[in-house]
Amino acid sequence: MDTTALQRGAQLHSEGRLDEAEQAYLPLLHGEPQQVATAHYLLALLISDRGDPPGAIAHYEAAAGMGASAPDFFYGYGEQLRKAGRLEDALKRFERALALQADHADARHMLGVTLTALGRTNDALESYDLAAALKPQSRGVWNNRGVALEALGRLDEAVASYENALAIDPHHAGAHHNHGSALLKLGRSEGAIASFDKAIAFNPALAEAWSYRAVALAGLDRHAEAIESADRALALRPDYPEALNTRSVAERALKQHGAALASAEQALALRPDFAEALNSKGSALAKLNRYHEACAAYRRALEIRPDDASILLNFGLALEATGDLDAAQAVLAKAEALAPDLPDARFANGLIHIRSGRLLKGFRLYETRWTQKGGPRHGFPDDKLWLGEATLGERTLLIHAEQGFGDVIQFCRFAALAAAPSRLRLQVQAPLKRLLSTLPGVEHVYATSEKSPPYDLHIPIMSLPLALGLELKDVAPQNPYLHATEADIAAWKRRLPAASGQRIGLVWTGNPGHDNDHNRSLTLAALAPLFATTAQFVSLQKAYREEDLALLDQTPQILRFEAELKDFADTAALIACCDLVISVDTSVAHLAGALGKPLWLMLPRFCDWRWMDERADTPWYPSATLFRQPAFGDWDAVVARMAERLQDI
Secondary structure, three states: OOHHHHHHHHHHHHOOOHHHHHHHHHHHHHOOHHHHHHHHHHHHHHHHHOOOHHHHHHHHHHHHHOOOOOHHHHHHHHHHHHHOOOHHHHHHHHHHHHHHOOOOHHHHHHHHHHHHHOOOHHHHHHHHHHHHHHOOOOHHHHHHHHHHHHHOOOHHHHHHHHHHHHHHOOOOHHHHHHHHHHHHHOOOHHHHHHHHHHHHHHOOOOHHHHHHHHHHHHHOOOHHHHHHHHHHHHHHOOOOHHHHHHHHHHHHHOOOHHHHHHHHHHHHHHOOOOHHHHHHHHHHHHHOOOHHHHHHHHHHHHHHOOOOHHHHHHHHHHHHHHOOHHHHHHHHHHHHHHOOOOHHHHHHHHHHHHHOOOHHHHHHHHOOHHHHHOOOEOOEOHHHEOOOOOOOOOOEEEEEOOOOHHHHHHHHHHHHHHHOOOEEEEEEOHHHHHHHOOOOOOOEEEEOOOOOOOOOEEEEHHHHHHHOOOOHHHOOOOOOOOOOOHHHHHHHHHHOOOOOOOEEEEEOOOOOOOOOHHHHOOOHHHHHHHHHOOOEEEEOOOOOOHHHHHHHHOOOOEEOOHHHOOOHHHHHHHHHOOOEEEEEOOHHHHHHHHOOOOEEEEEOOOOOHHHOOOOOOOOOOOOEEEEEOOOOOOHHHHHHHHHHHHHOO
């Protein structure tokens, strides 16, 4: 054997002079068999260093054919096969290396990596455990062991394994990223972000860390930051569908629905079968009121992931918005069956029952709202909760507010039914306290800002229909159930100028923070046809949007009193001085209905569950007439119908 040539080639190889080393090895391929086998092996190592697995494999195969057989040989051979994607062949070489040397830690480690790639995660974990015992200071073993544990859902153990890797090498960007991934799955978003930040500090070009960081930020409702982080990932890797989808989710949360749709579609252009992006596309389309297109996106997503409860939930909600209530309930029932711990599907199904007039069944499912919130009923103890299962007798019942002002106004009508013969106390938002003091059957009204009074049992106000076993026929009040005081009404009559025609209370916008406000509110300009009448208009709003202020100043027939509307009792007295109230779906609309005042309620095409579907009246408020959009966004048709009706009054 020409040992001099071998030594010279090895020296050149060690110096990184690969081309010269190759020229030194090549003549050895024509010598004696042992020399030829050795030369093939050395050339395999050299070509491996060039990053050419197929070229290296050819030399490994030649060396093996000539009898090469050593643990390191089969380990290196297996590595090149693994890198070339020939996983089953790689597995056999690692197993051969371990048969020759059972304590070959690197072969044991790479056996685990190969088993992981083959989806044999439990076997891979066993191999990693053995490798860790053989080489406890290997950061790679601990890091890859963590990956296997994470894939098996053993997240706490995965975190510990990543931390072992980081104790060995605190600068390992990949281990920091993986640590963050496991923490994110555990719901520990703040810790995950800290880990991703460390990964980025050690490797700013790690696109995965930027992308996962965006997911964690979105989970903390830090959506603007999430978009920035997703964009950093995309700057590094423009063809990154996961980052595009995360950006879509964050944009939708910021109500940038057009941008959210564009991001989802970009993700799908890169990966048409990306179920999460199809779900995001559907959700963006739904927010844009393009519900039929949203349904198509959800159907495609469910072809890929038919048992995904979250996609089924979104699909059911979109079907409801199209008016296909039976199909919606079937889809929601499937979502609930697949994920019994997903309260949203039961809750949504309950709302459809109420929308359809099946109140008792609907309000039974409506109790799921507390599971959604993940906590007790506004801090009140469950062991004192009353839902109608026991006779109250002489015990004191506390009814407490939940959700918005309008919800309290709508459901306080049932307090009197719960009162006799119990003692009844009511705790509501402070702006409602004075108004609800006129409610019959209530001993005393407290503000939520005040300490709760003593009570024996309590009930959230929107649970009253369930506790009382009410159906649709029971909801309409026999008389107005709220009243303004005579003194307050008299004060407003002195304050208001004389009206030559009808005096109409007006509300055209609601709370901009409401999730559906972009559908339920409209601009003052859209109401212009109403102002061509002889009516005097009284704004019942306490706040105005910037885009309405200039026109409001130019419309003298609209009287403004926002500074004088201190609470709902003031608003009630002002409504009492009106002949009619025209309102979008806000608390003032509920107030007008509770006072028995004629109410024209402007509703979007897909409106809140309490207004049911299609009908122009509502059992909740007999004095109300409902004006519904004939198509999504078509307020012009609604206003035109009202303007025509005003001409006839």
